[in-house]
Amino acid sequence: MKIEAVDFFYLSMPEVTDAGDGSQDALVVRVAAGGLVGWGECEASPLVSIAAFVTPMSHGACKPVSAVVLGETLEGPADIARLAARVELECMDLLQAAHTFSGIEMALWDLLGRRFDTPVYQLLGYKQAYPKLPYASQLFGDTPEETRAGCRAARDKGFRAVKCGWGPFGRGSLADDRDHLQAAREGLGKEGTLLIDAGQIFIENVDAAAARLPMLAEAGAVWLEEPFLGGAYEAYAALGRQGGSVRIAGGEASHNFHMARQLIDYGKVSYIQIDCGRIGGIAPAKRVADYAARHGVTYVNHTFTSHLALSASLQPYAGLKDHVICEYPFTPKSVAWDMTANHILPDANGEVTLPQAPGLGITVSEAGMAKYLVDVEISAKGKLLYRTSRP
Amino acid sequence: MKIEAVDFFYLSMPEVTDAGDGSQDALVVRVAAGGLVGWGECEASPLVSIAAFVTPMSHGACKPVSAVVLGETLEGPADIARLAARVELECMDLLQAAHTFSGIEMALWDLLGRRFDTPVYQLLGYKQAYPKLPYASQLFGDTPEETRAGCRAARDKGFRAVKCGWGPFGRGSLADDRDHLQAAREGLGKEGTLLIDAGQIFIENVDAAAARLPMLAEAGAVWLEEPFLGGAYEAYAALGRQGGSVRIAGGEASHNFHMARQLIDYGKVSYIQIDCGRIGGIAPAKRVADYAARHGVTYVNHTFTSHLALSASLQPYAGLKDHVICEYPFTPKSVAWDMTANHILPDANGEVTLPQAPGLGITVSEAGMAKYLVDVEISAKGKLLYRTSRP
Numbered sequence: 001m002k003i004e005a006v007d008f009f010y011l012s013m014p015e016v017t018d019a020g021d022g023s024q025d026a027l028v029v030r031v032a033a034g035g036l037v038g039w040g041e042c043e044a045s046p047l048v049s050i051a052a053f054v055t056p057m058s059h060g061a062c063k064p065v066s067a068v069v070l071g072e073t074l075e076g077p078a079d080i081a082r083l084a085a086r087v088e089l090e091c092m093d094l095l096q097a098a099h100t101f102s103g104i105e106m107a108l109w110d111l112l113g114r115r116f117d118t119p120v121y122q123l124l125g126y127k128q129a130y131p132k133l134p135y136a137s138q139l140f141g142d143t144p145e146e147t148r149a150g151c152r153a154a155r156d157k158g159f160r161a162v163k164c165g166w167g168p169f170g171r172g173s174l175a176d177d178r179d180h181l182q183a184a185r186e187g188l189g190k191e192g193t194l195l196i197d198a199g200q201i202f203i204e205n206v207d208a209a210a211a212r213l214p215m216l217a218e219a220g221a222v223w224l225e226e227p228f229l230g231g232a233y234e235a236y237a238a239l240g241r242q243g244g245s246v247r248i249a250g251g252e253a254s255h256n257f258h259m260a261r262q263l264i265d266y267g268k269v270s271y272i273q274i275d276c277g278r279i280g281g282i283a284p285a286k287r288v289a290d291y292a293a294r295h296g297v298t299y300v301n302h303t304f305t306s307h308l309a310l311s312a313s314l315q316p317y318a319g320l321k322d323h324v325i326c327e328y329p330f331t332p333k334s335v336a337w338d339m340t341a342n343h344i345l346p347d348a349n350g351e352v353t354l355p356q357a358p359g360l361g362i363t364v365s366e367a368g369m370a371k372y373l374v375d376v377e378i379s380a381k382g383k384l385l386y387r388t389s390r391p
Numbered sequence: 392m393k394i395e396a397v398d399f400f401y402l403s404m405p406e407v408t409d410a411g412d413g414s415q416d417a418l419v420v421r422v423a424a425g426g427l428v429g430w431g432e433c434e435a436s437p438l439v440s441i442a443a444f445v446t447p448m449s450h451g452a453c454k455p456v457s458a459v460v461l462g463e464t465l466e467g468p469a470d471i472a473r474l475a476a477r478v479e480l481e482c483m484d485l486l487q488a489a490h491t492f493s494g495i496e497m498a499l500w501d502l503l504g505r506r507f508d509t510p511v512y513q514l515l516g517y518k519q520a521y522p523k524l525p526y527a528s529q530l531f532g533d534t535p536e537e538t539r540a541g542c543r544a545a546r547d548k549g550f551r552a553v554k555c556g557w558g559p560f561g562r563g564s565l566a567d568d569r570d571h572l573q574a575a576r577e578g579l580g581k582e583g584t585l586l587i588d589a590g591q592i593f594i595e596n597v598d599a600a601a602a603r604l605p606m607l608a609e610a611g612a613v614w615l616e617e618p619f620l621g622g623a624y625e626a627y628a629a630l631g632r633q634g635g636s637v638r639i640a641g642g643e644a645s646h647n648f649h650m651a652r653q654l655i656d657y658g659k660v661s662y663i664q665i666d667c668g669r670i671g672g673i674a675p676a677k678r679v680a681d682y683a684a685r686h687g688v689t690y691v692n693h694t695f696t697s698h699l700a701l702s703a704s705l706q707p708y709a710g711l712k713d714h715v716i717c718e719y720p721f722t723p724k725s726v727a728w729d730m731t732a733n734h735i736l737p738d739a740n741g742e743v744t745l746p747q748a749p750g751l752g753i754t755v756s757e758a759g760m761a762k763y764l765v766d767v768e769i770s771a772k773g774k775l776l777y778r779t780s781r782p
Contacts, residue, residue: 012772018451022484025449044453044484047771051442052487056765058416060409060557061590062435088620089591093413093435095646095669096443096487166451199452200480229479231649234656255486258622265625266657278486374447380438380767381403 001034001074001115006066006104008053009391010046011335011372020139020166020199022304023332026339028369029103030391031111033074038111039364041309042103043277045096047376049103052096054378054385062093065100077123077283080108084280088256098255098280105281106312106360113359119315120360124286126319131351133161134328135195137304140167144183151187151194154330158350161325162188165197165225170212177212181219193325195249197225204232209239216246223271225249230259236267247271251288252302254279260288264297273327275302276312285316289323299323306336307343311360314344318354328352338368366391392425392465392506397457397495399444400782401437402726402763411530411557411590413695414723417730419760420494421782422502424465429502430755432700433494434668436487438767440494443487445769445776453484456491468514468674471499475671479647489646489671496672497703497751504750511703511751515677517710522742524552525719526586528695531558535574542578545721549741552716553579556588556616561603568603572610584716586640588616595623600630607637614662616640621650627658638662642679643693645670651679655688664718666693667703676707680714690714697727698734702751705735709745719743729759757782 012025027046031038042049055064068086073079084105091097109120121129136154141147147164154162164184169177181196188194196216202209209227216224224246228235230253240248249271254260255278263269272292274285292299299320301313310329317323328346329336337343341363344352355361369391378386403416418437422429433440446455459477464470475496482488500511512520527545532538538555545553555575560568572587579585587607593600600618607615615637619626621644631639640662645651646669654660663683665676683690690711692704701720708714719737720727728734732754735743746752760782769777 010771012447016448016450018448018454020451022450022453025447045443045446045449045486047446047769048439048442048485048487051439051769052436055436055438056403056416057407057409058436059407059413060411062413063409085594088594092591092644094439095490096436096439099486200483203476203479229647229649231647231653233649233653253483256620256622258620258624262622262624262653262657266653374772376769376771378438378442378767378769380401381765 003031003033003069003072003074005032006053006069007389008050009369010050010374010376010388011339011369012374013333013335013372021333023329023336026305026335027103028339028364029107031104031107033111036111036114038107038114038359039308040103040106040110040312041277041306042099043275043305044099048096049100050376050386051378052094052100056381058093061090063090065091065097065104069104074108076112080105080283084283099278102277102279102281105283106276109282110359117358119354119357120282121315121318121354124315129318129354130321131353132314132326133324134159134326134346134352135161135163135193136330137163137327138330140164140169140180142168144179147180148183148187151184155188155192158346160350161193161195163195163197166199170198170201174211178215181215181221185219194219194221195223195225196221198227200226200229202227204228204235206235206238210242213242213244213246217244221246223247223249225273226252233262233267236263236269240268249273256280257284257287261291264292264295269297271298271300273300273302276316277309282312282315289317289320293320300325301327303327304329305332307340308360308362308364310344311354311362314354326352335372338371339365341365394422394424394460394463394465396423397444397460398780399441400760401441401765401767401779402730402760403765404724404726404763412724414720414727417696417726418494419730419755420498422495422498424502425506427502427505429498429505429750430699431494431497431501431703432668432697433490434666434696435490439487440491441767441777442769443485443491447772449484452481454481456482456488456495460495465499467503471496471674475674490669493668493670493672496674497667500673501750508749510745510748511673511706512709512745515706520709520745521712522744523705523717524715525550525717525737525743526552526554526584527721528554528718529721531555531560531571533559535570538571539574539578542575546579546583549737551741552584552586554586554588557590561589561592565602569606572606572612576610585610585612586614586616587612589618591617591620593618595619595626597626597629601633604633604635604637608635612637614638614640616664617643624653624658627654627660631659640664647671648675648678652682655683655686660688662689662691664691664693667707668700673703673706680708680711684711691716692718694718695720696723698731699751699753699755701735702745702753705745717743726763729762730756732756
C-alpha cells in the first residue's frame with residue numbers, strides 16, 4: 001500500500017474557555033492507503049499541528065511532516081517505525097512535528113489493523129486486552145462543594161476511582177487545598193481510589209508541593225500528578241523521597257520515548273502517564289510501557305479528549321495485566337463525545353476493555369464531526385497549503 | 392510600557408534545498424512598546440511558529456503565545472521572567488510555543504536595552520563582554536576534496552577553528568568518514584581547532600558512534616557534537632566514558648532550561664550548546680550558562696543563521712571569560728546576511744566581541760529583509776489571524 005492522503009479535521013466547541021479542559025477542541029486525522037482508511041487524533045492546538053504538516057521546508061532537518069509521510073509504503077509495523085525514525089531526523093528542528101505525527105501514527109496503526117482484521121494491541125504483540133479500572137478524570141470545582149458534587153456524581157455512575165485536577169489547587173492557601181481534598185474524599189466515599197493532579201502549578205518549588213503531602217495522605221490520595229514542569233526531574237525525585245504513602249505521577253508532556261524514560265530514571269515517578277497524541281503515537285508509548293514494566297513503574301494512559309484517543313492510549317499497555325488503572329474522560333465536552341459513533345463504556349464491574357475489533361475499534365461519526373468542523377485556510381509562497389474540507 | 396505589537400516577518404531564499412543548512416530561511420520578530428522597538432529571531436519553521444502565536448486557544452493551558460504577551464507591562468527584566476513563566480504554564484500543551492516565544496524574548500531584551508541605553512549582557516549582570524574565538528561553522532562537503540576546500544577557505548579567512556557537520560558523516564563507511572576527517576584536518580592545518588557535528592545521525596547507537604572515536608582522535612577533533620537524538624542521555628553518557636581526548640557536545644535541541652541541565656547532569660556532556668532561538672530566549676540560556684559554569688561544563692552558543700541571532704546567542708555567556716569558543720556561521724545564505732545592516736566581524740586576532748551598543752547592538756535592514764519576505768495568510772473560525780506585512 002502507498003499512503004495516498006492524510007487529511008486533518010479541526011473540531012471545536014463554539015466557545016472555548018480558559019478552563020484546563022482539553023476536550024474543548026480536537027484534531028482528527030484520516031490516513032488513506034490501499035483503499036482503506038485509518039483514523040487518529042493529535043492532542044492540542046489543532047491549527048499549529050496542521051501547520052507542521054503543510055509548512056514549507058526550512059532545511060533538510062526541518063521538513064514538514066507531509067514530506068516524510070505522503071506517498072510512502074505501508075505494509076506492516078516496520079513501516080510505521082521507519083517513518084517515525086525519519087520524522088525524528090528530518091523534522092528534527094520542527095518542534096511541533098511530534099504532536100502532528102502522533103495522530104498520523106495512530107491512524108497508520110488503525111489502518112493496518114483494519115487491513116489485517118486485527119486489533120492494534122495484537123499487532124503490538126499482546127495476546128489479550130485486560131480490563132482496566134477507569135478513573136473519572138475531572139477538574140476540581142471552583143468551591144469545595146463543587147468538588148464534592150463532582151466526585152459524588154462519578155461515584156453515583158459507578159466509578160471506583162476519581163481524579164481531580166487543576167482549577168484552584170495549589171493557587172490558594174493550604175487550608176483551601178485541604179478543604180478541596182477532604183471534599184473530594186467525601187464525595188468519592190471511603191473506599192474509592194482518589195488521585196490528584198496539580199497541573200504543574202508548583203513549577204519546580206519542592207517545598208510548596210511537599211507542604212501538601214500531609215493533607216494528600218490524610219485524604220488517602222494515591223498519587224500527586226504533575227506537581228512540577230514536565231522536565232524538572234530533580235524536583236520530582238526530591239518530592240518522591242518525601243512522599244510516603246503518596247506516590248508521584250507524571251509524563252503527559254513527553255513528546256518522545258526518551259523524555260518518559262528519563263522521568264522514570266531520574267524523576268523516580270511511580271506512575272508514568274503517556275498521551276499517545278503527543279509522544280509520537282502508539283509505538284513509542286508501547287516502548288515506554290515495556291520500559292516501565294521492567295523498572296517497577298506503573299504505566300497509565302493520559303486521555304482527556306475523545307474515545308478515539310482513549311482507544312489509542314489504552315492499546316500500548318492493554319496486555320499488561322498488573323497495570324490496572326486508566327484515565328477516563330468523565331465530563332468531556334460534546335465535541336469529544338459526538339465525533340465517534342461508538343464509545344468505550346464501563347461494564348457492570350465498573351471496568352473498561354478495549355473493543356475486540358480491527359484497528360482501534362472506534363468508528364468515527366462523520367456527521368458528529370461535521371457539526372464542530374472549523375474553517376481554516378493557510379497559504380504561503382503563493383500556494384494554498386491547507387483548506388478545511390468535510391470529512 | 393505596554394507591549395503594543397508583536398510582528399513576524401518570514402524570510403526565505405527563493406529556493407530551499409534539503410541540505411542541513413539552517414540559514415535558508417528565518418523568522419524575524421519585532422516587538423513594539425513605549426515608542427520603542429526590539430528585534431529577535433525564532434529558529435526554524437517560520438510558518439509553524441507564526442501559527443503558535445495566532446492560533447485559537449484550545450484550553451487554559453494551551454493558549455496562543457499572543458494571549459500571554461500582547462498588552463502586557465514591560466518595565467524591566469522581571470517582566471520578561473514573568474511572561475516566560477506564564478508561557479510555560481499557559482502554553483503548556485502547545486509544543487511549538489517555546490520556539491515562538493524565543494524570538495519574542497530576544498526582542499524584549501533588545502527593547503529594554505535600547506530603553507536603558509545598555510547592552511543586553513549588562514542587563515544580564517555581566518560587566519564586560521569578553522572576546523570569543525569563533526569557529527567557522529559549515530557542512531561537510533559531498534567529497535573529501537570539498538571538505539578540505541571548505542576548511543582551507545576558513546583558514547584563509549583567518550579562522551583558527553572550524554566545525555564540519557552533517558552531510559555524508561556517519562552515513563557511509565568508516566573509511567569514508569576517516570577520509571573526510573583527514574581532509575578537514577589538512578584543510579584547517581595542524582594548529583587549528585577542529586570540531587565535528589554528527590547531526591544526531593547515530594540515533595542512540597553508541598557502538599556506531601564509538602567506532603568513529605579513534606579517527607576523530609587521529610584527526611585531533613576536540614569534540615563530537617550531537618552524535619545522538621537530543622534526549623538520548625544514556626547514549627551521550629556512555630559515549631563520553633569512551634571518548635578519551637574527544638569530548639562530547641550537544642544541547643541545541645533544548646527547548647527549556649531543564650533539558651539543557653539534564654544533558655549536563657545525565658548526558659555528561661563537556662560542552663553545552665544553546666540556541667537562544669529555541670530554548671525560550673536569552674534568560675533561560677543565561678541560566679544554563681550559570682549552571683554549566685558551576686559544573687565544569689563549557690557553554691557554547693548554537694547559531695547557524697543571522698547576526699541578530701548571533702548577538703542574542705552570545706549575550707548569555709558574554710561575561711564568562713573562560714568559555715572562549717563560539718559558533719560563527721561561515722557561509723550563510725544571503726538572506727541571513729542581508730537582513731541586518733551591521734555584522735559581528737572577527738578582529739585582527741580572529742576573535743569576535745559583542746557590539747558595545749544598546750540592546751543586541753544589531754540594526755536590522757528593512758530593505759534587506761523586504762527582498763526575502765514570504766507572503767503568508769492564516770485564517771480560522773472566520774477570522775484573518777495573520778497576513779504578511781512589510782517590515
